[in-house]
Amino acid sequence: MRAVIVSEPGGPEVLTVTELPDPTPGENEVVIDLAATAVNRADTMQRMGFYPPPPGASEVPGLECSGTISAVGPGVERWSVGDEVCALLAGGGYAEKVLVPAGQVMPVPDGLDLVHAGALPECACTVWSNVFMIAGLQPAETLLIHGGGGGIGTIAIQLAKALGAKVLVTAGSEDKLELCRSLGADLGINYKEQDFVEEVKAAGGADVVLDHIGAKYLSQNIDVLNTEGRLVIIGTMGGAKAELNIGALLGKRGAVIATTLRARPADEKAAICASVVENVWPLVASGTVRTIVHKTLPLDQAGEAHRIMEESSHSGKIVLTPR
Secondary structure, three states: OEEEEEOOOOOHHHEEEEEOOOOOOOOOEEEEEEEEEEOOHHHHHHHOOOOOOOOOOOOOOOOEEEEEEEEEOOOOOOOOOOOEEEEEOOOOOOEOEEEEEHHHEEEOOOOOOHHHHOOOHHHHHHHHHHHHHHOOOOOOOEEEEEOOOEHHHHHHHHHHHHOOOEEEEEEOOHHHHHHHHHOOOOEEEEOOOOOHHHHHHHOOOEEEEEEOOOHHHHHHHHHHEEEEEEEEEOOOOOOOOOOOOHHHHHHHOOEEEEOOOOOOOHHHHHHHHHHHHHHOHHHHHOOOOOOOEEEEEEHHHHHHHHHHHHHOOOOEEEEEEOO
16 A cells, blocks of 8 residues: 655655555454545654654554545454445554554544545544543533634534534634634634733633643633633643643632543543544534535645645645545
8 A cells, every 4th residue: 555654753855655565454443445634733743753653553644534444353343344434543544544443433424525524533533522521611611722723623613612602712814713703713813913811801711721732821821711610731832841820720720631632542532432423423414513624635745735734824624635
């Protein structure tokens, strides 16, 4: 099979297409013939040498995919050869064939094409597990999303609005803020021109904050939390170390939660996938939640896809297809 590998840590140019052996499914595994995968920030970090795959996972980048099952291993009962599916991965998505634990395979939501389905699992599982399963966002509460125009942000806006929450977002351009508003955001804040702390406080504060910046925003995020607010950190684009004002957190009876999805045990990821299929897929099938695809490129242009990602000029997801 053709697959994209990282020849050495570095810039987008180190992504090269090579031939690798076709995967063979083991116990409770399936092989998916790729229709689409999508680029995530974690892929760019892996390319630079900062985010290696967990033990046992493929060295090929790619945390999600869609396609058709071409082989099933022993013990697989739910899935059959020929099923059109999408999947959450620990790695391996940038390849023509993808090996996946059966518990992380999900049906394609009704009415969704395979290209858009390939850009859905990572964002849907990240948002649902963090904002709803962990932080417990409730109807009538307020969610602040940093980076509202990205893949995570666009899904988070729609899910939170569908479940009755108020949504505030930050983004770096008016185009991205307009997209966020069109998806249901109640307030868009241009972080390059406005103080998001002042704007969020004026809007009544936040009960849950979904943040991929990390250290740079830690004190400001705590500042905007309401009483019993929850800050969920899912990335460290703004650094990994910061001073925490415990007094401020105590005063709000607040919580700071930091999570990753990729390295979780397979049974935990399977439970998240099952909850997503139950709670999120019906909203996708009804059109209430939709995947925003910025651009589609072939696997051999993975480097260009990473360049677009790192420029942050895109909205939604950047998708890769086999050809």
